[in-house]
Amino acid sequence: MHQDLAILAGFAFVYALIAGRLERTPVAGALVFTAFGLAVGPEGLNWLTLDVHAQGLRTLAELTLALVLFTDAANADLSVLRLNYTIPERLLLIGLPLTILLGTAAAALLFPKLGMIECALLATMLAPTDAALGKAVVTNPAVPPPIREGLNVESGLNDGICVPILLILLAFASKPADGGSWQLVLEHFAQEIGIGGAVGIFFAIIGVWALRLSAGHGWLSPAWRQLPAIALALASFGAAQALGGSGFIACFVGGIVAGGMVRDQKQKHELLLAAEGSGDLFGLLTWVLFGAAVIGQALSRLTWEIVVYAVLSLTAVRMLPVWLALAGTGLNADGKLFLGWFGPRGLASIVFAIIVLDANLPGSETLTATVAWTVILSVLAHGLTASPLADVFARRNGAMKAPIT
Helix, strand or coil: CHHHHHHHHHHHHHHHHHHHHHCCCCCCHHHHHHHHHHHHCCCCCCCCCCCCCCHHHHHHHHHHHHHHHHHHHHHCCHHHHHHCCHHHHHHHHHHHHHHHHHHHHHHHHHCCCCCHHHHHHHHHHCCCCCHHHHHHHHCCCCCCHHHHHHHHHHHHHHHHHHHHHHHHHHHHHCCCCCHHHHHHHHHHHHHHHHHHHHHHHHHHHHHHHHHHHHHHCCCCCHHHCCHHHHHHHHHHHHHHHHCCCCHHHHHHHHHHHHHHHCCCHHHHHHHHHHHHHHHHHHHHHHHHHHHHHHHHHHHCCCCHHHHHHHHHHHCHHHHHHHHHHCCCCCCCHHHHHHHHHCCCCCHHHHHHHHHHHHCCCCCHHHHHHHHHHHHHHHHHHHHHHHHHHHHHHHHHHCCCCCCCC
16 A cells, blocks of 8 residues: 555555656646556556555545646636637537437447446546546637637536436446335435535535635635635535535535636635646546556457447437537637537546446446446647647637637
């Protein structure tokens, strides 16, 4: 255990020293983290010895997702959403459901041994996008604002939207198919959503009010200014779980409410900076553990069906729903293809896969291996194409400044 701690902390320190330099290259951080995990894991040097079923791995994954959900939701600029709402609205309300449906159908064709619920689980795990893998796109000022902001808002909110879908599918997958059980599952699901949402709203309102009171009286120390966001996210998660609700829903709803209450973007950024940093650190560790504990097992389970599904997930299963969702918006073909291609899969999919693997479903190993290979391909494909394609698209469509209607 101490050796694992030393390796992980040492790698985090070294990466922090060169992170700025690597961000200016086509190499995505997630690729570095995953490659390091594979190199030092059981399939490599065997310095990092981890059990993919260990509770600690799931705990880390859950805390990572909790922080990411809270900070992504809080960072969502609702004023931008009001001005350029069409693209993210259609991507989330039309494109996301269509992606899950098409992904479920593809899984049913390629993996006939999986049940329909397991196919839907696979599609749901791979539906959320990760803007971090396409950072060169969402931070490139040359990319037209409607496109950039659409992708950013979509990636910030779609993982939270997928959480309740994942929870109810897991609940159904673990229950026998009789009427009473279905009723209990639905009641439990409603309880998780209701309690989680209520806890998130409560902590967000109380937390932001307390911050305003403290700042108004000059009680908030600069050294402690960035801690409240982390505490709010983790308190929301822990309280909701303890009360029988969903901690993920609490963090997502709480983040939206807290972010909406803090109107000043500069002040919001200052409050969320440490939470984002902690989320990045947890994400780094999760990627490393993914490389060490999950990819090693996925290597031995690679089949042509998994490869085909991974390719389809990153292309047709994502791009066709995006094209249909954006029909009638006035967006040209370049814009639709660009938005469709830049749907990288990353941290949320990994965390979902670890949670599903821990549920011990009959097809959990196939599900995990498919998610792993899809994420691997996404890290390579999107990481290497983000900068060049963003530049090409910006040159061809730089005049697209007005909101899409």
